[in-house]
Amino acid sequence: SKLKEGLSKTKKNLTEQIENIIYSHRKIDDEFLEELEEILITSDMGVETTLDIIEYIKEQVKKNKIEDTGEIKNLIKTYLANMLEEHEVNEEESNAQKVILVVGVNGVGKTTSIGKMAYRLKSSGKSVIVAAADTFRAAAVEQLKEWCTRADVEIISSENGSDPASVIYDAIQSAKARKSDILICDTAGRLHNKVNLMNELSKMFKILDREYSQATIDVYLVIDATTGQNGIIQAKLFGEACKINGLILTKLDGTAKGGIAFPIVKELNIPIKYIGVGEQIDDLQTFDAKEFVNAIFE
Numbered sequence: 321s322k323l324k325e326g327l328s329k330t331k332k333n334l335t336e337q338i339e340n341i342i343y344s345h346r347k348i349d350d351e352f353l354e355e356l357e358e359i360l361i362t363s364d365m366g367v368e369t370t371l372d373i374i375e376y377i378k379e380q381v382k383k384n385k386i387e388d389t390g391e392i393k394n395l396i397k398t399y400l401a402n403m404l405e406e407h408e409v410n411e412e413e414s415n416a417q418k419v420i421l422v423v424g425v426n427g428v429g430k431t432t433s434i435g436k437m438a439y440r441l442k443s444s445g446k447s448v449i450v451a452a453a454d455t456f457r458a459a460a461v462e463q464l465k466e467w468c469t470r471a472d473v474e475i476i477s478s479e480n481g482s483d484p485a486s487v488i489y490d491a492i493q494s495a496k497a498r499k500s501d502i503l504i505c506d507t508a509g510r511l512h513n514k515v516n517l518m519n520e521l522s523k524m525f526k527i528l529d530r531e532y533s534q535a536t537i538d539v540y541l542v543i544d545a546t547t548g549q550n551g552i553i554q555a556k557l558f559g560e561a562c563k564i565n566g567l568i569l570t571k572l573d574g575t576a577k578g579g580i581a582f583p584i585v586k587e588l589n590i591p592i593k594y595i596g597v598g599e600q601i602d603d604l605q606t607f608d609a610k611e612f613v614n615a616i617f618e
């Protein structure tokens with residue numbers, strides 16, 4: 321599958337190393353666990369998540385008298401799938417209108433992900449409008465227009481760099497007039513500094529609150545998986561400026577750093593909503609914890 325293909329480098333990096341130590345150690349002992357710890361930490365799993373995995377393995381080994389190192393991949397899989405599922409938020413299917421504000425630093429794949437998300441939602445039968453409110457980047461607006469044409473979704477943009485707030489305002493009026501299910505707003509919400517970001521977002525929230533109070537608002541942060549630990553730092557900083565409800569983890573294809581998904585969810589307690597596994601319009605998938613873990617460890 322596309323997911324397995326996309327995660328193949330991450331899988332190769334992690335499982336090959338783990339398999340090597342499985343073959344060189346028959347028994348799960350301290351030396352084995354130390355080597356495992358090192359592999360996990362250097363595979364972008366993060367210190368906190370790694371130590372928790374090791375702790376879980378020790379518990380299970382003791383409780384179930386497991387000795388054979390061949391069991392280790394199953395233990396890791398169980399731990400990670402459970403951890404991801406604990407942090408999942410089960411959204412109730414509702415008919416309420418919804419706004420998704422999309423934030424993220426330049427280059428992470430924000431524009432592309434919005435296009436793909438619009439396509440996905442539209443294909444699933446939702447009516448979608450996109451607001452090109454990242455008005456500072458003319459090229460990004462043009463790119464977003466192209467994605468929206470391909471997705472067959474209406475896009476609201478402004479002429480020559482007017483205020484993002486006025487784009488949001490116009491988009492809300494369209495969404496209300498057409499009774500759209502989902503309004504996806506690209507935003508200039510990026511991290512120059514925290515105060516700046518908070519100001520930009522609070523302007524948008526104010527307009528949404530005033531003009532579109534019937535809609536629920538989600539904030540999705542886009543993170544580039546290829547940046548590894550940097551993604552965690554970004555997520556922490558954004559999280560200090562606004563409440564993030566979901567993550568879009570992009571560029572999982574072609575990176576060995578896909579393990580970053582785990583510490584991001586664990587340390588930030590934000591669920592991953594979508595993952596990007598390629599550059600085509602249908603290369604955005606909804607995140608499924610079990611599938612993701614299996615694609616890496618099976």
Ligand code: GDP
Pocket residue numbers: 424425426427428429430431432433460570571572573574595596597598599603
């Ligand atoms: P923005 O600056 O955050 O809006 O980033 P863009 O959406 O323009 O994306 C930057 C680059 O990353 C583009 O070349 C995209 O094609 C690429 N990109 C985005 N998402 C993915 C992904 O999931 N996989 C791959 N391979 N490339 C991606």
